Amino acid sequence: MSSLDYQGESFRQGVERLKLLGKHAELVMRSYYGEPIDELGQDKSIERLLGARIFSHVDEHSGPKLGEPARQLIAQLIADERRRKVNPEIGDFLEEIRRLANEVNQAQQQGNHSHADYLFGGLSQDVDDLNSRIINGLESLWNRLNSDFAFVSSLPEKMAENEKAGKEVERWLEGLKMIDFAELINLCGSNARLRNLLVRELQAQVSEHFNRLREVQQRLIELLARFRQQHARNRLVRGMLAHLQRHPNFKPGDYAQRTEVPPLFNQARSLQAAAGLSLDRLQDGDVLRELLQALPPAPRPRAMPAEAVGAVSHAEHEVVLARRRALQQDVEGFFLQVWQQQQARSALDWLQGSKLEWDAEIWLYQVIAAYQGLAAADKQLFRLNYSEGPASAVNDLRIVRDLELQVQL
Amino acid sequence: MIQYGPLLEDLLGGGFVCQVRDSHNHERLQNEALREQLDQYLRPLNRRLASSADGAVWYLAWLELNQELRDSLSQQLRDTLDSLMPMLTLMQLVQDTTGSDRVLSAHDVLNRHDLAARIENNPSLRQQLQQLCTTRLFQSQSEDTGGQLKLVFERLRQQGYLLQPHKDRQHFVVTGKIDYLLELVRFIQEEERIQLDDEPAAQQEALLS
Numbered sequence: 001m002s003s004l005d006y007q008g009e010s011f012r013q014g015v016e017r018l019k020l021l022g023k024h025a026e027l028v029m030r031s032y033y034g035e036p037i038d039e040l041g042q043d044k045s046i047e048r049l050l051g052a053r054i055f056s057h058v059d060e061h062s063g064p065k066l067g068e069p070a071r072q073l074i075a076q077l078i079a080d081e082r083r084r085k086v087n088p089e090i091g092d093f094l095e096e097i098r099r100l101a102n103e104v105n106q107a108q109q110q111g112n113h114s115h116a117d118y119l120f121g122g123l124s125q126d127v128d129d130l131n132s133r134i135i136n137g138l139e140s141l142w143n144r145l146n147s148d149f150a151f152v153s154s155l156p157e158k159m160a161e162n163e164k165a166g167k168e169v170e171r172w173l174e175g176l177k178m179i180d181f182a183e184l185i186n187l188c189g190s191n192a193r194l195r196n197l198l199v200r201e202l203q204a205q206v207s208e209h210f211n212r213l214r215e216v217q218q219r220l221i222e223l224l225a226r227f228r229q230q231h232a233r234n235r236l237v238r239g240m241l242a243h244l245q246r247h248p249n250f251k252p253g254d255y256a257q258r259t260e261v262p263p264l265f266n267q268a269r270s271l272q273a274a275a276g277l278s279l280d281r282l283q284d285g286d287v288l289r290e291l292l293q294a295l296p297p298a299p300r301p302r303a304m305p306a307e308a309v310g311a312v313s314h315a316e317h318e319v320v321l322a323r324r325r326a327l328q329q330d331v332e333g334f335f336l337q338v339w340q341q342q343q344a345r346s347a348l349d350w351l352q353g354s355k356l357e358w359d360a361e362i363w364l365y366q367v368i369a370a371y372q373g374l375a376a377a378d379k380q381l382f383r384l385n386y387s388e389g390p391a392s393a394v395n396d397l398r399i400v401r402d403l404e405l406q407v408q409l
Numbered sequence: 410m411i412q413y414g415p416l417l418e419d420l421l422g423g424g425f426v427c428q429v430r431d432s433h434n435h436e437r438l439q440n441e442a443l444r445e446q447l448d449q450y451l452r453p454l455n456r457r458l459a460s461s462a463d464g465a466v467w468y469l470a471w472l473e474l475n476q477e478l479r480d481s482l483s484q485q486l487r488d489t490l491d492s493l494m495p496m497l498t499l500m501q502l503v504q505d506t507t508g509s510d511r512v513l514s515a516h517d518v519l520n521r522h523d524l525a526a527r528i529e530n531n532p533s534l535r536q537q538l539q540q541l542c543t544t545r546l547f548q549s550q551s552e553d554t555g556g557q558l559k560l561v562f563e564r565l566r567q568q569g570y571l572l573q574p575h576k577d578r579q580h581f582v583v584t585g586k587i588d589y590l591l592e593l594v595r596f597i598q599e600e601e602r603i604q605l606d607d608e609p610a611a612q613q614e615a616l617l618s
Contacts, residue, residue, distance in 0.1 A: 153510060154510055155510045155511065158510070230510070230511040230512065230514075233511065233512040233514070233591060234510075234511060234512050235605050236512075236591065236594060236595055236598060236605065237497055237500050237501060237504075237512050237591070237594075238501070238605075238606070239598070239603070239604075239605030239606055240493075240497055240594055240597075240598055240603065240605075241494070241497045241498065241501060242606055243603050243604075244493065244494045244497070245494075251490075252490070252597050252600065252601050253600065253601070254483050254486065255486060255600075256479050256480075256482035256483040256485075256486055257479055257483060261474060261479070261482065262596060263459060263470065264461070264589075264592060264593055264596055265482060265485075265486055265593075266459065266470040266471055266474070266482065267459070267468060267469070267470060267482070267485060268423075268455075268456045268468075268469040268470055268471050269423070269481060270421070270422050270423025271421045271422065271423075271454070271456075
C-alpha cells in the first residue's frame with residue numbers, strides 16, 4: 001500500500017509541475033532559446049520554477065536558466081520542426097512513415113488486413129522515393145565532380161559551385177543522421193513486415209548512402225583544395241607580373257648572403273661528369289668499334305709549311321706571330337666545319353658569317369695556302385673551287401673573287 | 410650504388426627530378442633510406458639532396474657554403490631574377506592563349522603548333538610573344554610566330570621546364586621545375602611583402618559570400 005501512496009504523491013507532483021510548465025510556457029521557451037531571465041522581473045513565478053527544479057542557477061554570475069531535463073523534453077517536442085529545417089525531404093519522410101506505421105499497426109489490430117496491406121504499400125513507396133532521391137542527388141554530384149565543374153568557366157565560380165555541392169552533401173548527411181533507428185524499432189513493434197522494411201532494409205540503405213556521401217564529400221574537399229591552390233597560383237603570377245611591370249628595377253634581398261640561406265636558393269652548380277670509354281666491358285666492344293669507324297679521320301697535327309704563310313722573319317714581333325697563328329686557327333675552323341657539315345661553303349660567306357675581322361684577300365690567300373699545305377691523304381678529302389673573274393673589262397688578269405670548299409668523298 | 414648511376418649523373422648535371430621527367434627515380438627518391446645513401450655518396454662532392462616544399466622536385470644543394478659558393482649562388486639568384494619577368498609573362502601568355510582557368514603546372518601538355526596557330530590569329534597575343542622575344546631569355550630574330558614560339562619552346566626545354574616525349578611530335582609536357590619556380594616566386598613575394606592585387610573575379614566572389 002505504501003508504494004501506491006508514494007506513487008499517488010508522485011502522480012500529484014507530476015501533474016502540478018506540468019501545469020506549472022504550461023502556465024509559464026512562454027517564459028520557459030524564451031529561456032530555451034537563450035534569453036536571459038530577469039529574476040526580479042518575474043518574482044513569484046521564477047521562484048516556483050526554481051522550486052520545482054525546472055529552472056536552476058548554473059553559476060553565481062548568471063540568472064536562472066532552464067534545466068537540462070526540461071531542455072531535453074522541449075527538444076523532443078519540437079524535433080519535427082527542427083528536422084524539417086535541416087532537411088525537409090527527410091523531415092517530411094520521417095513524419096510520413098511515423099504516421100503510416102502507426103496506421104498500419106492500428107489497422108492490423110483492428111483485423112483490417114487489406115487496409116493494412118494498402119497502407120504498407122504506401123510506406124514502402126515512401127522508402128523507395130527517398131532512396132531514389134538520394135541516389136539521384138549523388139549521381140548529379142558525381143557528374144559535377146567528374147567534370148571539375150566545367151559548366152562554369154572561372155575558378156572563383158568553380159569554387160562557389162564546389163561549396164554549394166558541399167552544402168548539399170552536408171544537408172543529406174545531417175538529414176540521414178536524423179533517422180533514429182531506435183525510434184523506428186519502437187514504431188514497428190512486433191510487426192515483422194514493418195521491421196523488415198523500416199529497420200533491416202532501411203538501415204542497410206542508409207549506411208550505403210552515408211558511405212557514398214562521405215566519399216563525395218572527401219572528393220569535394222580535395223577538389224576545393226586544388227581549386228584554392230590554383231587560385232593562389234593565378235594570383236601570384238598575375239600579381240608578381242604586375243609588380244615587376246610597375247617596378248622594372250625591382251631587386252629583392254640577396255638571400256644567398258644571409259646567415260641561413262633559404263633552402264630554395266641553395267642549388268648546387270651542375271657538374272658534368274667526365275666520360276671515358278670503358279674498354280674492360282667486353283660486351284660493348286662491337287658498339288665501340290662501330291662508333292670508332294663512324295668517326296671522321298682525326299685531324300693530324302698539321303705541319304703547316306712556313307712558306308704557306310709567307311716568309312717568316314726572325315725579327316718578327318710576337319704580336320704578328322700571334323695574329324698569324326690566329327689566322328691559321330680560324331682557317332682550320334673553316335675546314336673543320338665544312339668537314340663536319342659535309343656541305344660546300346663559300347670562304348667569304350663563312351668569313352662574314354662568323355664575324356671575323358680578317359681582310360678578305362688575306363683570308364682567301366690563307367685558305368688556299370692551308371689547302372695546299374694539307375697532307376696528301378687529307379687533301380683528297382676536300383676540293384677547293386676557285387671563283388675567278390677578269391680584273392676589269394680591259395684587263396684580262398684573272399682574280400680570285402671567292403673560294404668554295406667542299407668535301408669530296 | 411651502380412643502379413643509381415643514371416640518377417646521380419642526372420642530379421649532378423643540375424637536373425631536376427620530378428614525376429614528369431623521371432617518374433621511376435622520383436618514386437625511388439621517396440624512400441628516406443635511399444636518400445641517406447645518396448647523401449653519403451654526395452658528401453665528398455659537397456652536395457646533398459634537396460627538394461621543393463612538397464617533395465615534387467628533387468635537385469642537389471651545397472652541403473656546406475663558403476663565401477665563394479655564396480657568391481655563385483648570388484649570381485644564380487640574379488640570373489633567376491632576370492628570367493623571372495619573361496617566365497611569368499610566358500605563363501600568362503600560355504594561359505591567355507589556351508583560355509585555361511589556371512596557371513601552367515606540371516603534367517600540362519602543350520601543343521606547339523596549336524598554340525602558334527592561336528597566337529597567330531590574335532594580334533594582342535602576337536604582340537605579347539613579340540615582346541617576349543626581345544628579352545634576354547628568349548632572344549629571337551625570327552619574324553614569324555611559329556619561329557618565335559619554336560625558339561621559346563627550345564629554350565624552355567633546355568632549361569628543363571618542358572619535356573618533349575617524341576622528337577617528331579609537337580607535344581610538350583610541363584615538368585615539375587615550373588612548380589619549383591613558382592615556389593621561388595612565392596618566397597620572394599612573401600619575403601619582400603609584395604601586395605598582390607586581387608583579381609576582379611575574386612572581388613566578385615567576396616561580394617557573393
